[in-house]
Amino acid sequence: xxxxxxxxxxxxxxxxxxxxxxxxxxxxxxxxxxxxxxxxxxxxxxxxxxxxxxxxxxxxxxxxxxxxxxxxxxxxxxxxxxxxxxxxxxxxxxxxxxxxxxxxxxxxxxxxxxxxxxxxxxxxxxxxxxxxxxxxxxxxxxxxxxxxxxxxxxxxxxxxxxxxxxxxxxxxxxxxxxxxxxxxxxxxxxxxxxxxxxxxxxxxxxxxxxxxxxxxxxxxxxxxxxxxxxxxxxxxxxxxxxxxxxxxxxxxxxxxxxxxxxxxxxxxxxxxxxxxxxxxxxxxxxxxxxxxxxxxxxxxxxxxxxxxxxxxxxxxxxxxxxxxxxxxxxxxxxxxxxxxxxxxxxxxxxxxxxxxxxxxx
Amino acid sequence: xxxxxxxxxxxxxxxxxxxxxxxxxxxxxxxxxxxxxxxxxxxxxxxxxxxxxxxxxxxxxxxxxxxxxxxxxxxxxxxxxxxxxxxxxxxxxxxxxxxxxxxxxxxxxxxxxxxxxxxxxxxxxxxxxxxxxxxxxxxxxxxxxxxxxxxxxxxxxxxxxxxxxxxxxxxxxxxxxxxxxxxxxxxxxxxxxxxxxxxxxxxxxxxxxxxxxxxxxxxxxxxxxxxxxxxxxxxxxxxxxxxxxxxxxxxxxxxxxxxxxxxxxxxxxxxxxxxxxxxxxxxxxxxxxxxxxxxxxxxxxxxxxxxxxxxxxxxxx
Numbered sequence: 001x002x003x004x005x006x007x008x009x010x011x012x013x014x015x016x017x018x019x020x021x022x023x024x025x026x027x028x029x030x031x032x033x034x035x036x037x038x039x040x041x042x043x044x045x046x047x048x049x050x051x052x053x054x055x056x057x058x059x060x061x062x063x064x065x066x067x068x069x070x071x072x073x074x075x076x077x078x079x080x081x082x083x084x085x086x087x088x089x090x091x092x093x094x095x096x097x098x099x100x101x102x103x104x105x106x107x108x109x110x111x112x113x114x115x116x117x118x119x120x121x122x123x124x125x126x127x128x129x130x131x132x133x134x135x136x137x138x139x140x141x142x143x144x145x146x147x148x149x150x151x152x153x154x155x156x157x158x159x160x161x162x163x164x165x166x167x168x169x170x171x172x173x174x175x176x177x178x179x180x181x182x183x184x185x186x187x188x189x190x191x192x193x194x195x196x197x198x199x200x201x202x203x204x205x206x207x208x209x210x211x212x213x214x215x216x217x218x219x220x221x222x223x224x225x226x227x228x229x230x231x232x233x234x235x236x237x238x239x240x241x242x243x244x245x246x247x248x249x250x251x252x253x254x255x256x257x258x259x260x261x262x263x264x265x266x267x268x269x270x271x272x273x274x275x276x277x278x279x280x281x282x283x284x285x286x287x288x289x290x291x292x293x294x295x296x297x298x299x300x301x302x303x304x305x306x307x308x309x310x311x312x313x314x315x316x317x318x319x320x321x322x323x324x325x326x327x328x329x330x331x332x333x334x335x336x337x338x339x340x341x342x343x344x345x346x347x348x349x350x351x352x353x354x355x356x357x358x359x360x361x
Numbered sequence: 362x363x364x365x366x367x368x369x370x371x372x373x374x375x376x377x378x379x380x381x382x383x384x385x386x387x388x389x390x391x392x393x394x395x396x397x398x399x400x401x402x403x404x405x406x407x408x409x410x411x412x413x414x415x416x417x418x419x420x421x422x423x424x425x426x427x428x429x430x431x432x433x434x435x436x437x438x439x440x441x442x443x444x445x446x447x448x449x450x451x452x453x454x455x456x457x458x459x460x461x462x463x464x465x466x467x468x469x470x471x472x473x474x475x476x477x478x479x480x481x482x483x484x485x486x487x488x489x490x491x492x493x494x495x496x497x498x499x500x501x502x503x504x505x506x507x508x509x510x511x512x513x514x515x516x517x518x519x520x521x522x523x524x525x526x527x528x529x530x531x532x533x534x535x536x537x538x539x540x541x542x543x544x545x546x547x548x549x550x551x552x553x554x555x556x557x558x559x560x561x562x563x564x565x566x567x568x569x570x571x572x573x574x575x576x577x578x579x580x581x582x583x584x585x586x587x588x589x590x591x592x593x594x595x596x597x598x599x600x601x602x603x604x605x606x607x608x609x610x611x612x613x614x615x616x617x618x619x620x621x622x623x624x625x626x627x628x629x630x631x632x633x634x635x636x637x638x639x640x641x642x643x644x645x646x647x648x649x650x651x652x653x654x655x656x657x658x659x660x661x662x663x664x665x666x667x668x669x670x671x672x673x674x675x676x677x678x
Contacts, residue, residue: 054479223591233376238632256485256584
């Protein structure tokens, strides 16, 4: 009697659980073939496709960025953009492989969660090229897979220049800034890309403001908003007036703290201005659109090759977002400093450090 | 010395309250639940359900107070699954709790994709309960104590009141005494004509509502958006607080304060000290202290006798 009930319950729960996660694979209709153009474009007749991660289109983040890159390639290079949305992690391999079987010339996977899936799909479809955004290629990766990663420290460096100048020299530009000459950086977990952001940020700030004090603290988590908020509040209490975060979703708490306390925040990875338009000064950005576009271009011109490709400032694939409503607040001198830093990095005059050891921390 | 003053100040204590409140609420809820005889390891899942529902409510009605109501109700309703499984179906309590934790995260992920089109995080809301922070006139001017206890946001005030209420509830009210009896000697309770099932359902329901409130604190008071996983283990820390607090609301509160203090302290140490100590050592500090506290206090605290013990009664149909 009792046993039967337990079994009934377990079955019920399984039923509910499966009901909720049941695979609803919706394939977005392939975009209509581009109309006949007057001049033949180099990518005519080629297909550049992507499978989203579970974030899907509309995430205002990496998926939208990659899709933007494919659309840009469609516009400028003539390749056909195709996208398949993944509803769950078990869709990754079939979606990626499916695109390859349907004749795509290059298939993009988005986000480090697709790491294993894209490697598997690439191994199963050796005649198709695969690329993974924010995924490193490893020793076991097949030859037809290219990892696309970014020089986070270069984006951090530019954000650091903005923060370093704004917090001291141009503190009068906004009533959210004070004269303490302190800024802060909130980290998620201390892993290499986060360290690169942090070190680049500190180096950038010091390059324009040698006396600056940069407070740094780690949450140990990428989703805990409350912790991110506490770290930021503790920094603000010490006098920090601009806080950069490299903390994923934990950083949303830090931005919220800045908003509540009336100081400025700098976002990360994507343009985060919409999170808090009157608080987010700019964002240290990985320009996914640009990187995806360049990867498609490399397929057409034949320079696509296996391994990891690091996109950097020379590709214009890292940088800072527009200032949005702060455009009138940020003095031209700061914008010029950013432009000249970009030029210096491109010319090799400045090499941005990537580890704490290099900047004496 | 200057560094010490930067770390040990009133703000440290205010941060302690901010960090401990969600744990306190869940720990007090879990205390009531276990006093009724049902082990509840699903506080984490109920918290995340509350946090999500609270944000949805606040977003679509535009009123964070309605969001708060949604969160409490959703936590309560979700917890009824646990009551149904453990009390009516006599399922092992820990198994049901573990399943509900997984189910909660699954449901939330599914609803995120359904409503927002993507998992991860929601859009921010315009008005949160933080906008209703209230400095009690007069009292909030008291040095140190004023900012800590009398200039707070709504759910923090609620948590103070609820600790007092549940202490009184367990000691003085008939319902509270019946709930305690269900966890100590259910057969005796049934013998005097009070349904153990009902008492245990009540205990679980209260814990669900408290977890929902804790979730609402995270999403619509302390933050302005929901992030998957934002409870970040607080439901489990609440279990530890409940145990070190000796299964009493006041004890749970003190234990939660202790954890919150350790957490607030490590945050300040990280920010103020420029030592090259790996940050992981700071981050684990509150957890290490919790383990020590639980290990040290657990011998002195006594669990309700029938905690986690199934109670089955064959009624003539």
